[in-house]
Amino acid sequence: MTAYLKIDHVDKTFVRGSTETEVLKDISLSIDHGEFVSIIGHSGCGKTTLLNIVAGLVPVTAGCVLLENREVNEPGPDRAVVFQNHSLLPWLTVYDNVKLAVDKVFAGKKSRAERHAWTLHNLDLVQMTHAKDKRPAEISGGMKQRVGLARALAMEPKVLLLDEPFGALDALTRAHLQDSVMALHLKLKNTVLMITHDVDEAVLLSDRIVMMTNGPSARIGEVLDVPLPRPRKRLELAANQTYLKCRQRVLEFLYERHRFVEAA
Amino acid sequence: MNMPQVKTEKAKAVAMPQPAPAVVLPLEIKRSQLGEKILARLGDIAARVIPPVVVIAIALIVWELLCRKAGATLPPPSRVLKETRELILDPFFDRGGIDRGLFWHLSASLQRVALGYALASIVGVALGTLVGQSMWAMRGLDPIFQVLRTVPPLAWLPLSLAAFRDGQPSAIFVIFITAIWPVIINTAVGIRNIPQDYRNVAKVLRLNQLEFFWKIMVPSAAPYIFTGLRIGIGLSWLAIVAAEMLIGGVGIGFFIWDAWNSSHISEIILALIYVGIIGFVLDRMVAGVSSLVTRGTAAN
Numbered sequence: 001m002t003a004y005l006k007i008d009h010v011d012k013t014f015v016r017g018s019t020e021t022e023v024l025k026d027i028s029l030s031i032d033h034g035e036f037v038s039i040i041g042h043s044g045c046g047k048t049t050l051l052n053i054v055a056g057l058v059p060v061t062a063g064c065v066l067l068e069n070r071e072v073n074e075p076g077p078d079r080a081v082v083f084q085n086h087s088l089l090p091w092l093t094v095y096d097n098v099k100l101a102v103d104k105v106f107a108g109k110k111s112r113a114e115r116h117a118w119t120l121h122n123l124d125l126v127q128m129t130h131a132k133d134k135r136p137a138e139i140s141g142g143m144k145q146r147v148g149l150a151r152a153l154a155m156e157p158k159v160l161l162l163d164e165p166f167g168a169l170d171a172l173t174r175a176h177l178q179d180s181v182m183a184l185h186l187k188l189k190n191t192v193l194m195i196t197h198d199v200d201e202a203v204l205l206s207d208r209i210v211m212m213t214n215g216p217s218a219r220i221g222e223v224l225d226v227p228l229p230r231p232r233k234r235l236e237l238a239a240n241q242t243y244l245k246c247r248q249r250v251l252e253f254l255y256e257r258h259r260f261v262e263a264a
Numbered sequence: 265m266n267m268p269q270v271k272t273e274k275a276k277a278v279a280m281p282q283p284a285p286a287v288v289l290p291l292e293i294k295r296s297q298l299g300e301k302i303l304a305r306l307g308d309i310a311a312r313v314i315p316p317v318v319v320i321a322i323a324l325i326v327w328e329l330l331c332r333k334a335g336a337t338l339p340p341p342s343r344v345l346k347e348t349r350e351l352i353l354d355p356f357f358d359r360g361g362i363d364r365g366l367f368w369h370l371s372a373s374l375q376r377v378a379l380g381y382a383l384a385s386i387v388g389v390a391l392g393t394l395v396g397q398s399m400w401a402m403r404g405l406d407p408i409f410q411v412l413r414t415v416p417p418l419a420w421l422p423l424s425l426a427a428f429r430d431g432q433p434s435a436i437f438v439i440f441i442t443a444i445w446p447v448i449i450n451t452a453v454g455i456r457n458i459p460q461d462y463r464n465v466a467k468v469l470r471l472n473q474l475e476f477f478w479k480i481m482v483p484s485a486a487p488y489i490f491t492g493l494r495i496g497i498g499l500s501w502l503a504i505v506a507a508e509m510l511i512g513g514v515g516i517g518f519f520i521w522d523a524w525n526s527s528h529i530s531e532i533i534l535a536l537i538y539v540g541i542i543g544f545v546l547d548r549m550v551a552g553v554s555s556l557v558t559r560g561t562a563a564n
Contacts, residue, residue: 057464075467087461091483091558100479104469155469 003030003066004191005054005159010063012049023049025217027063029210031159034189038202040250041212042258047195048084050212051163054193055081067158077105080152081161085168086144088136088151095132098122098151105155122154123147125184142173146180153184162194166201174198175234178205186231199254203246204232211253221258224249339530347530362514362522366538372514373504374542376432380439381500385493388444392451392492393481402452413445417503421510431511435504442503443496447489454488455481490554497550501543 012024023046031037039047052058054065056075064071067078080101088097099119106115123129126146131139136147145165152160162181166174178201185192185205196202202209206226213221226246228237237243324341331340339347355367394401395409420441424434462484466476482489508517516535523531 055464055468057467075464076470077468079468081464081468083461083464085461087459087465089462089465089480089483091486101469104471104475 004033004035004068005031005193006066006069007050007054008064008066010050010053010065011061012046012053012058013061022217023215024053025219027220029220029223031191031193033191036185036192036194036205036207037210038194038196038206038208039210039212040196040199040202040254041218042214042254043197045212045215045218047197047212048163051081051161051193051195054159055079055161057081077101077155078158079161080155080157080159081163082145082148082152082165084164086136086141086148088144088147090136093133093135094128094139094147095119095123097136097147098154101151102154118154122150125153125187126150126180140173142169142177145169145177149181149184153188153190158191160190160192162192164195164197167197174201179234181205182230182232199247199250202250203243204234204237209246209250211250211258213258222249222253339533344530344533347528348534351531351534362512362518364514366516366519366535369514369516369519369535370538370542373508373516376435376508376515377439377497377500377504377546380436380504381443381497383436384440384443384447384496384500387440388447388492388496389451389489391444392448392489393455393477395448396452396455396485406452409445409448413449417442417499418506418510421507425511431513435507435511435515438503438507439500443500446495446499447492450488450492450495451485454485457488458484486558487554490550490558494547494550494554497546498543501539501546505539 007027007029010024010027011022013020013022015021027050029037039050041047049058053060054072056065056072056079059073065073072079088094089100092100099115102110102115102119102122106118110118120129120132123132126149128143128146128150131143136144139147145168149165165181166177169177182205184190194202194205203226209224209226210220211222211224212218224246226242228240228242228246328340328342330336331338345352351366355365357365358368391405395405396402417438420438421434424437424441425431428434428437458481462480466480471479504515505517505520508515509521512518512521516539520532520535523529523535
């Protein structure tokens with residue numbers, strides 16, 4: 001069987017003047033339809049570069065990315081991104097931020113009324129309908145991230161790309177949003193690729209965890225299956241043996257075998 | 265579940281002891297609060313109005329005392345008022361030629377500024393966008409802009425007179441060339457400062473060039489663009505008076521020059537006051553439009 005999303009022998013080298021930096025080396029990864037995959041690694045290992053390659057925002061140096069067996073090399077709404085710092089347009093209201101995406105993606109496919117309804121539906125999915133007429137500056141960080149998620153979901157992407165979506169949030173808000181993402185994944189069965197540096201987050205949310213070695217020339221060090229049944233409950237998992245074992249494996253990888261060495 | 269009940273019981277317990285005065289008290293409080301509010305408001309207005317009035321009064325008195333003596337070269341305010349009475353009371357008279365009320369002079373100047381400034385805004389934003397977006401355009405055009413923008417406005421006048429062979433388009437061109445530089449430079453900075461995040465959003469959504477321009481670029485760069493436009497309107501108004509002194513005809517600049525030639529110093533002083541007030545109003549207008557358009561853009 002061919003994979004839904006396939007990252008095939010991707011290399012990425014950044015060239016600035018005469019210095020070349022190899023960031024990613026021979027990355028291959030296959031993701032099935034509806035799968036939730038996390039990529040974890042120390043900062044600077046090229047996780048975000050990999051996500052940007054899948055998003056089409058950064059071109060590959062070698063190799064390719066295939067989505068449903070077709071090469072993707074430029075950005076598009078079939079691979080919607082939830083950016084680390086929400087990236088909402090501050091001059092638009094919450095509603096208009098989502099509507100901008102809906103209007104662009106469904107121009108000609110949905111009527112005006114349908115687009116309006118679809119915008120509201122997606123705001124409702126992330127429980128943000130109450131703030132639809134507010135501007136991003138008037139809502140909290142967690143709410144902004146929810147709206148960013150609604151905007152991405154509203155594009156009906158084939159793959160949802162999450163770039164450390166909860167990184168800038170406090171622990172309680174983060175937990176709340178993780179639960180929301182889990183619930184949405186269960187409901188919508190999206191294929192999700194998430195970048196994270198939080199071990200608990202990776203184990204809790206993912207079907208598989210891709211662990212990356214330190215850069216430069218970062219590779220995939222190990223891929224771990226998380227055989228926990230869904231729906232998952234944060235509290236029940238805290239004492240679950242499988243959960244703890246997975247957590248242990250990731251921690252060992254990150255802090256024993258590939259400890260982060262400060263660049264000299 | 266029990267909460268509301270507890271609350272009402274507490275409220276009753278508090279209200280019970282003295283039911284009679286409770287009817288009178290709230291009314292009194294309300295009235296005194298209203299009075300206090302009005303007083304506070306009046307105090308606020310007074311605090312803003314009184315200082316400038318006092319300063320102006322002192323300045324007028326000093327001026328009056330200084331220029332009252334025989335042999336003073338400038339007229340005191342009392343004489344200015346007396347001599348310009350006709351001009352102040354009837355700004356709309358028109359005896360043909362340049363013998364017209366101040367309204368006509370000011371409106372002629374404003375028309376020139378409006379035309380030149382509008383052209384400068386449109387061309388300035390367009391060129392600024394080009395320079396901000398394209399590395400090649402920046403490298404090619406920026407050095408030229410940096411040199412040309414230091415040329416004083418009036419230095420352009422002889423050249424434009426030679427090119428247009430007429431005062432009117434020359435004056436408009438001087439306004440244009442004066443106002444355009446801050447607009448270009450600020451627009452370019454604004455465009456270059458569009459966060460990469462917004463560009464990424466536009467790429468993921470596959471916005472085309474036109475959509476990107478209207479939906480991302482303009483709102484994102486608007487605070488910068490308006491800074492340029494505001495500097496531009498100030499410079500335009502500065503340049504028009506000087507340019508009109510040289511080209512002649514109807515206009516506040518030539519009105520001042522003409523008054524000087526006829527030794528009507530009082531008229532010059534009146535004209536300066538009008539020029540100042542209108543410059544202030546123009547600046548406020550652009551600032552007002554700016555805060556209206558850039559609502560929400562600055563805060564993130």
